[in-house]
Amino acid sequence: MNISPIGVIRNPTKHRSPDSEGTAEARIEVREKFAGGLEGIEESANLLILYWMHLNSPPDRKVLLVHPRGNPSRELRGVFSTRSPRRPNPIGITRVKVLKREGNVLVVEGLDAMDGSPLLDIKKG
Amino acid sequence: MNISPIGVIRNPTKHRSPDSEGTAEARIEVREKFAGGLEGIEESANLLILYWMHLNSPPDRKVLLVHPRGNPSRELRGVFSTRSPRRPNPIGITRVKVLKREGNVLVVEGLDAMDGSPLLDIKKG
Numbered sequence: 418m419n420i421s422p423i424g425v426i427r428n429p430t431k432h433r434s435p436d437s438e439g440t441a442e443a444r445i446e447v448r449e450k451f452a453g454g455l456e457g458i459e460e461s462a463n464l465l466i467l468y469w470m471h472l473n474s475p476p477d478r479k480v481l482l483v484h485p486r487g488n489p490s491r492e493l494r495g496v497f498s499t500r501s502p503r504r505p506n507p508i509g510i511t512r513v514k515v516l517k518r519e520g521n522v523l524v525v526e527g528l529d530a531m532d533g534s535p536l537l538d539i540k541k542g
Numbered sequence: 543m544n545i546s547p548i549g550v551i552r553n554p555t556k557h558r559s560p561d562s563e564g565t566a567e568a569r570i571e572v573r574e575k576f577a578g579g580l581e582g583i584e585e586s587a588n589l590l591i592l593y594w595m596h597l598n599s600p601p602d603r604k605v606l607l608v609h610p611r612g613n614p615s616r617e618l619r620g621v622f623s624t625r626s627p628r629r630p631n632p633i634g635i636t637r638v639k640v641l642k643r644e645g646n647v648l649v650v651e652g653l654d655a656m657d658g659s660p661l662l663d664i665k666k667g
Contacts, residue, residue, distance in 0.1 A: 456620030
């Protein structure tokens with residue numbers, strides 16, 4: 418199955434662990450050809466953002482056991498009960514608060530995704 | 543970007559609208575090669591399930607405005623503030639309650655996805 422980016426995440430404060438909380442303002446830039454899908458979105462309080470966890474490139478699709486939060490002192494566990502970026506399909510999810518819309522850009526709070534992540538989807542959340 | 547199914551959703555009561563609530567028991571069948579990723583998952587209370595909205599096939603990727611819940615009496619709105627399956631990347635998300643695990647199968651409650659949907663990911667949720 419093929420998916421392609423509909424935009425990009427600009428999150429200047431997130432260059433480190435994707436597990437830490439994102440609280441500062443971030444920008445979600447939607448490509449012009451998809452901007453029509455933002456119609457009325459500024460009325461939403463919260464949204465779910467789907468993105469590609471691009472720092473795991475090429476994806477470590479065969480990893481099935483991980484240390485939670487990448488902390489080796491924590492016991493290994495199955496990847497499907499974690500949020501690790503190392504997983505068969507490295508799609509990330511983060512819930513954000515909508516602050517405002519500026520044309521094809523959403524300004525949001527609480528975006529827990531690394532700067533430069535390809536944007537895959539935005540949903541009611 | 544390429545994603546591939548890690549299993550399939552068996553949800554016998556869901557053959558209609560993916561927007562209605564799923565409350566009955568459903569089964570998430572994980573392929574044997576990925577079953578190691580389920581280690582310890584039965585300790586989780588809730589999980590997020592990502593799946594491919596396969597009834598929209600081939601995907602209507604150019605649809606940017608939809609009637610919420612497919613109801614034509616409701617005003618058109620941008621697809622990104624809805625859960626419509628008609629969207630550029632038709633990835634669905636549903637939160638479930640974990641009832642039990644039987645080997646490579648999770649038995650869950652509240653799974654809001656159509657029977658036969660390809661499973662893409664399971665996350666802490």
